[in-house]
Amino acid sequence: NAGVTQTPKFQVLKTGQSMTLQCAQDMNHEYMSWYRQDPGMGLRLIHYSVGAGITDQGEVPNGYNVSRSTTEDFPLRLLSAAPSQTSVYFCASSSPDSYNEQFFGPGTRLTVL
């Protein structure tokens, strides 16, 4: 099992550009989440999904879109990147019977100039 995979590992964008961060898991987990990590702020939840076709907002959803068409994939879209979105992004998956234990991907480091 590859677990949770994320692509790309690094990305540099200019303000206003759009891009999609990819996330996939092969553990057949129903739940998937996106977090962003900023210095001194820990990880904050952006969006999450409890199954294919179902998504909801987390703590910091503004500027991000998500969709979940399959159990395996949960892409995060930045429609118009801003410097405030410079961060490290982590995707995670879990199952309903795992007591909230999250399995994290390796992260994507995004810089917006």
Add this chain to the structure above:
Amino acid sequence: AQSVTQPDIHITVSEGASLELRCNYSYGATPYLFWYVQSPGQGLQLLLKYFSGDTLVQGIKGFEAEFKRSQSSFNLRKPSVHWSDAAEYFCAVGAAGTASKLTFGTGTRLQVTL
């Protein structure tokens, strides 16, 4: 709403010394509690977790944590720190019925001196 406080931003210990990292949480019901470790430039690795039962839980790399409901705490301990333990440590809380969402603390950076 759940919240987690890690009061120590940065801690320095000597190699071989004992370590205790503090974590306080706020949640009305029985929480699910986690400690994750992150080495520089790396992802998050689960050290240990508490769901129920024995309040002293053992994790990987010689770490342990004790759940104290009366103090709303879940402090991480290690009897003898190794230089390779230098990293950032995050405490997180979850709860039943929350779609597996976790609330993280702001982290404690551990520096180990030789």
